[in-house]
Each structure stands twice: as C-alpha cells, then as structure tokens.
Amino acid sequence: MFIKIREKSIKLIKEDALLALLPEFHKKRPEILRNSQKGWAGYRGEKELDYHLTFLPDTFTIIPDLRIPINDTFFQIDTLILCPYFTLIIESKNIFGSLYFEPDSNQVIRTFNQQDDGFPNPILQAKRQMKQFKRWISANFNKEIPCYYMVSIGSPRTIVKGPRSIFQYVQHAEHIPDKVESLLKNETNPYITPYLLKKISSLLLKENTPLEFDALNYYQLNKEDLMRGITCSKCNQAILQRTHKYWRCSSCDFYSNEIHIKYIENYLNLFNTITTKDCESLIGISSRFTIRRILLDMGLKPNKQRPPPIQKTPRRLIRRVLPF
Incomplete structure (x- = not known):
C-alpha cells in the first residue's frame, strides 16, 4: 500500500519550465534538454517500479522518493518498503543498452550504440542508503530491524550482465514483487509491531525534505533570457x-x-x-x-x-x- 504519491522532482519541473520559456535557439537549451531527458528517464523507471509494486499485498507499506536528514546531511531513498518482518530499500535505474557489473572495479559499464560508458555501481548506492536508514532507525527508535537492498532496472529491454552474485541484488522492475515475497518467506519473526510501523512511516513523511533547485542560478540565466x-x-x-x-x-x-x-x-x-x-x-x-x-x-x-x-x-x- 502506497502512503505517498511519487511526483516529479523539483529539478525536473523547473528544467521543463525553462525549456518551455527559453527561446528555441538559446545556447543553454541543449544542456537543459539533456538533463531533462535524464530526469524523465529516471522518473519513468521509478513509475514503472511503482506499477509492479501495486501487485504486492496491502500488508506492505510503500513510501517512494524520500530525502531524510541525518547528522547534518541527507540520505535519499527511491523506494522504501516496510513490513513487520523487514525493510527493503530499492534504488531505481532506467538505463538503456547493455549493463555489465564489473566485479573488480565495482563499476557498471553501459554499452549502447557500440559505445561504452561508465556509471557508479547502483548496488553500492543502495547498500549505502541501507546503512544510513538503519542508522536513522537506531537513532530515532533505538531498534535493530532486518534491512535489505535491491536495484530495479526499469526497462525490460536493458540487458544485465555480470557475476551470478549480483542477481540477488539486481532485477528488472517486473520481477521485484517476486523478490519481495521471497524475502518474506525467509523472515518468520516479526520485528515491527503495527504501532511501530505506523510511527516509523509518520516520522519519515514528517522529516522528508525534497531537494530545492535554483534553476536560473544553476544554468546561469536570468529573467531577461526568457x-x-x-x-x-x-x-x-x-x-x-x-x-x-x-x-x-x-x-x-x-x-x-x-x-x-x-x-x-x-x-x-x-x-x-x-x-x-x-x-x-x-x-x-x-x-x-x-x-x-x-x-x-x-x-x-x-x-x-x-x-x-x-x-x-x-x-x-x-x-x-x-x-x-
């Protein structure tokens, strides 16, 4: 059950507004357009995951798009799933082409149109978010809860390659619900009471702080450019x-x-x-x-x-x- 609606980021909304208001041949349009296209690809990948998660039972609490303060900084979670037995953090990626998870360098190599590009390893990103979330749970509720992490690949056309070990963490979005339910079979002891689950969810929503974005300052524009x-x-x-x-x-x-x-x-x-x-x-x-x-x-x-x-x-x- 979703208790929060996923919406476009402030950055994406403002970049789209700039594209609508800038002259067609403005020198900054290509850069803004590239960033907007990346933002839209990520958003579509997240919405693809949301669709598949709707098939989970209502006993799962699903909270998308969180940015939570901790120790003078913030950590972000694309999708958080809570249930009495465990928590699951999902990092969403929507990258086209073929992805190879290189085990030695911990880098992802994307091959698309016969060109290779390197990306940060999303498994490490999700693992880092899990550690920060567990730290937040400990600081606010003084409790240890089993926490897992996964990476969702939005497009079913994206080919994922790498050692067999990565596939316990990396799945296409349509397979994520099956992985969630398989985790449930491995956890037989409830760690979170319904009351505590509600408290955790409420505090997350209260502390959620969307990232602000000053589009004109970032792209070095002013009102006269519109x-x-x-x-x-x-x-x-x-x-x-x-x-x-x-x-x-x-x-x-x-x-x-x-x-x-x-x-x-x-x-x-x-x-x-x-x-x-x-x-x-x-x-x-x-x-x-x-x-x-x-x-x-x-x-x-x-x-x-x-x-x-x-x-x-x-x-x-x-x-x-x-x-x-």
Whole structure:
C-alpha cells in the first residue's frame, strides 16, 4: 500500500519550465534538454517500479522518493518498503543498452550504440542508503530491524550482465514483487509491531525534505533570457495577439482562450510569484487591468503589500514545487 504519491522532482519541473520559456535557439537549451531527458528517464523507471509494486499485498507499506536528514546531511531513498518482518530499500535505474557489473572495479559499464560508458555501481548506492536508514532507525527508535537492498532496472529491454552474485541484488522492475515475497518467506519473526510501523512511516513523511533547485542560478540565466510574448503552438511562426478574451495567430489563424495559462504556470514553477509587470513581459500584454483579470481568473491571490502586487502560487498549479 502506497502512503505517498511519487511526483516529479523539483529539478525536473523547473528544467521543463525553462525549456518551455527559453527561446528555441538559446545556447543553454541543449544542456537543459539533456538533463531533462535524464530526469524523465529516471522518473519513468521509478513509475514503472511503482506499477509492479501495486501487485504486492496491502500488508506492505510503500513510501517512494524520500530525502531524510541525518547528522547534518541527507540520505535519499527511491523506494522504501516496510513490513513487520523487514525493510527493503530499492534504488531505481532506467538505463538503456547493455549493463555489465564489473566485479573488480565495482563499476557498471553501459554499452549502447557500440559505445561504452561508465556509471557508479547502483548496488553500492543502495547498500549505502541501507546503512544510513538503519542508522536513522537506531537513532530515532533505538531498534535493530532486518534491512535489505535491491536495484530495479526499469526497462525490460536493458540487458544485465555480470557475476551470478549480483542477481540477488539486481532485477528488472517486473520481477521485484517476486523478490519481495521471497524475502518474506525467509523472515518468520516479526520485528515491527503495527504501532511501530505506523510511527516509523509518520516520522519519515514528517522529516522528508525534497531537494530545492535554483534553476536560473544553476544554468546561469536570468529573467531577461526568457521569451517575450506567446508563440503560436500550431505554426511556431508568430507571436499571438490578444483580442478580447482570445489569443489569435496572424500567420495561421490559430486561436485559444487559455494558452497563456501554461506560460504563467511555468513562470510560477521557476519563481513562485509573479508581478503584473513580470506578466506583461511574459505574455506580451500592456494592459494591467487585463493582466490582473487573467491572474485572478487563474485563482492567484494578490499580496496585500504594495507596491508591487505579488501573486502567490496556489498549490493546485505546481503541486509540490515549493511549500508555503
């Protein structure tokens, strides 16, 4: 049973917002696009695992995407499974091609399109996360609990090679539920009472701290790098003009009454707030009355401090991007 929904990372949300708002030929687009594609691949691999884990009995408590503080630092867990008999930490990877787990160097070699690339060994990552989690359990509950770790490979087309010993830790996502249930057969003594399991789960959710990401600072960008005006989504040739309550393209006659919403949402994903002046530049309207009506129609609430009027982001727009 999942007690938390897996969502896109703040980094991925902000990178996608940048890609939507940067001009097509901006020099930073290729780098941002590469990182976004990697982020999406990882997210899809995690969601693939989530799907297969739904077939586990409800006696298993599943918590995805945790980042927990410990000793002035943080440890991250892609997927944590709790039950009365053990805990299991799963590190998700979604790497295409052929993966070879090299035992001497403890490195993973990926072969794809006749090219070899080296990756950190995810088995070691999962093992390190297990040690940190056990330390966290000991510090908060003064208890020893059996803890296992595994690596999930998202794509069934990925070929995994290496010594036989690695396959007790590495499985494709579709086989993970079978491995979980086989662990259950090996553990006959319950270590966690239902009450303690609930306490552990509650504390994990309380201490979970998603990683913040300042996209503009990371990519050395500023507001002036963003596009001005709304580009036609049909012909990509012209900037749309606002006529009454509609946007119209003078090149292909495309029209829409809500295309501005996505632009403003992407801006809010990056900055969390928007002023009427910012919105004027973003969507290319000079009428502050129209801007204010658009923002209010989106459910954005004006800050009572003046000047300038600040619009705060409602949670429903960006979900988990910034807590406030």
